Amino acid sequence: MDMINIFTVFILALFVGIEIITKVPPTLHTPLMSGSNAISGIAIVGAIIATKVGGEMGTWLGLVAVIFATINCVGGFMVTDRMLKMFKRK
Amino acid sequence: MIDYTNLSYVLAAILFILGIKKLSSPKTARNGNAIASVGMLIAIVATLVSDGNMDYQTIAIGMIIGAIIGAFFAIKVEMTQMPQMVAIFNGFGGGASALVAAAEYFNPANPSTFNAATIAISVFVGTLTFTGSFIAFGKLQGFVSGKPIVFPGQKMMNAVIAISIILLGTYTVMGGDTDTYFYGLVILSAFIGITLTIPIGGADMPVVISLLNSYSGVAAAATGFVLMNNGLIISGALVGASGLILTNIMCKGMNRSLANVIFGAVGLEQPSGDGEAKQISVKSSTTEEAAMILDAADKVIIVPGYGLAVAQAQHAVREVGEQLESMGKKVLYAIHPVAGRMPGHMNVLLAEANVPYEQLKDLDEINGEFETCDVAIVLGANDVVNPAARHDKSSPIYGMPILDVDKSRTVIVNKRTMNPGFAGIQNELFGFENTVMVFGDAKDMLTTLHKDLKEL
Numbered sequence: 001m002d003m004i005n006i007f008t009v010f011i012l013a014l015f016v017g018i019e020i021i022t023k024v025p026p027t028l029h030t031p032l033m034s035g036s037n038a039i040s041g042i043a044i045v046g047a048i049i050a051t052k053v054g055g056e057m058g059t060w061l062g063l064v065a066v067i068f069a070t071i072n073c074v075g076g077f078m079v080t081d082r083m084l085k086m087f088k089r090k
Numbered sequence: 091m092i093d094y095t096n097l098s099y100v101l102a103a104i105l106f107i108l109g110i111k112k113l114s115s116p117k118t119a120r121n122g123n124a125i126a127s128v129g130m131l132i133a134i135v136a137t138l139v140s141d142g143n144m145d146y147q148t149i150a151i152g153m154i155i156g157a158i159i160g161a162f163f164a165i166k167v168e169m170t171q172m173p174q175m176v177a178i179f180n181g182f183g184g185g186a187s188a189l190v191a192a193a194e195y196f197n198p199a200n201p202s203t204f205n206a207a208t209i210a211i212s213v214f215v216g217t218l219t220f221t222g223s224f225i226a227f228g229k230l231q232g233f234v235s236g237k238p239i240v241f242p243g244q245k246m247m248n249a250v251i252a253i254s255i256i257l258l259g260t261y262t263v264m265g266g267d268t269d270t271y272f273y274g275l276v277i278l279s280a281f282i283g284i285t286l287t288i289p290i291g292g293a294d295m296p297v298v299i300s301l302l303n304s305y306s307g308v309a310a311a312a313t314g315f316v317l318m319n320n321g322l323i324i325s326g327a328l329v330g331a332s333g334l335i336l337t338n339i340m341c342k343g344m345n346r347s348l349a350n351v352i353f354g355a356v357g358l359e360q361p362s363g364d365g366e367a368k369q370i371s372v373k374s375s376t377t378e379e380a381a382m383i384l385d386a387a388d389k390v391i392i393v394p395g396y397g398l399a400v401a402q403a404q405h406a407v408r409e410v411g412e413q414l415e416s417m418g419k420k421v422l423y424a425i426h427p428v429a430g431r432m433p434g435h436m437n438v439l440l441a442e443a444n445v446p447y448e449q450l451k452d453l454d455e456i457n458g459e460f461e462t463c464d465v466a467i468v469l470g471a472n473d474v475v476n477p478a479a480r481h482d483k484s485s486p487i488y489g490m491p492i493l494d495v496d497k498s499r500t501v502i503v504n505k506r507t508m509n510p511g512f513a514g515i516q517n518e519l520f521g522f523e524n525t526v527m528v529f530g531d532a533k534d535m536l537t538t539l540h541k542d543l544k545e546l
Contacts, residue, residue, distance in 0.1 A: 066148070
């Protein structure tokens with residue numbers, strides 16, 4: 001994939017992000033943060049790839065990266081669910 | 091041949107977007123979070139099967155350790171500690187991205203200049219997010235002083251570090267026989283994460299956490315550029331945009347620019363302004379009297395602030411709210427955008443205490459209601475209800491949008507002491523004719539008030 005393509009994807013995703021996130025009401029801003037936190041755990045994809053690319057050094061860095069990113073994904077989605085469960089109507 | 095891996099990333103991205111879209115209402119939000127987590131699962135599985143030569147043992151060990159730690163935090167954390175939790179998770183996200191980029195740096199395959207440049211950027215943003223988030227965590231948890239830490243020459247020092255980072259980054263990209271530049275880049279990026287966060291005071295934390303949230307997304311996107319991976323780029327962009335929007339909302343909530351929050355170090359002891367800091371005399375009162383005032387009211391607006399979170403008084407306030415409702419009064423909660431230590435902090439606390447979300451009103455919705463409000467109860471909030479923000483040009487909070495509690499017939503203010511708020515200024519509201527102060531811990535005060543209301 002070339003540079004321009006990938007940059008186009010980035011810019012378009014930014015606009016989509018701005019568009020949908022402005023619609024999140026203030027009352028859900030904390031779950032939004034913890035939820036988007038979980039999504040930034042997508043670095044796990046890179047971490048999985050990293051375990052095999054960089055030789056021994058890469059494996060160690062990849063391992064720590066997998067740990068960090070998994071904390072983000074698992075913890076992020078779980079805590080967001082825990083919070084959202086509490087938002088009730090009358 | 092169809093590229094199933096990248097196709098799966100597109101699917102994951104679609105699910106992330108749909109998931110966030112469902113966050114537009116509390117009714118669908120939980121569902122949305124589940125959808126996003128399915129997207130993540132798809133992305134992970136697709137990556138795992140994309141290449142038969144994965145080091146599955148290392149990956150499994152990492153995932154198990156990470157899952158245990160993540161689940162432990164997610165289950166154990168108190169709702170009052172949510173800002174710390176988000177701060178530390180931001181840090182892990184940034185750290186993971188930086189580590190992935192670092193692993194790519196050691197990739198024996200000769201990287202292109204573009205590749206090297208994205209590695210440098212990713213390592214810089216990721217490492218800064220990692221250390222900055224841990225300082226933010228430390229401040230919120232009380233390990234590090236919540237007050238701004240400033241010293242002479244701080245800005246100069248930061249400028250020198252920033253220039254050094256640019257130079258080291260450039261050298262890293264140009265390559266060479268040594269890894270020294272790269273290590274230097276890592277160390278200085280870690281250092282500037284610390285030095286940029288320590289001068290920021292407690293009440294400015296909502297901005298800092300939002301900003302670090304944004305950085306963790308930017309770091310993921312930068313890593314996506316390193317790996318030429320659409321999944322990372324789209325997700326990183328979404329998170330980056332989210333953090334940026336929240337940062338902007340928080341800054342507007344304080345009427346300050348981002349630069350002012352980061353470099354302004356507001357919250358230091360002010361050298362008593364123009365010297366004529368007038369002493370205000372306040373009317374101190376009891377919960378019995380407060381109960382009697384409330385008994386005569388029809389409409390009550392409760393204004394929670396950080397003091398409520400500190401006192402863990404969310405359940406106590408709900409009991410008082412319900413008691414008032416059972417006495418036939420209309421009860422609403424007014425939530426300022428920067429109340430607490432992170433965006434939406436108060437809403438989560440009150441949701442935990444089972445306050446229905448329809449009763450929580452944000453600044454724009456509620457400000458018109460104060461004119462017809464009989465009693466406003468201010469709980470551990472200070473600067474966000476200071477009328478000086480409307481008229482006193484010399485006040486550090488001048489221009490900040492505030493909750494117009496002073497327009498209520500009576501204002502009951504609960505505070506622990508007469509100490510000024512975070513911005514270091516006295517609140518003229520406390521001396522107003524229609525204000526009564528009830529001193530004490532928010533939880534104790536509300537519990538007694540609840541009892542007094544029942545005994546009326």
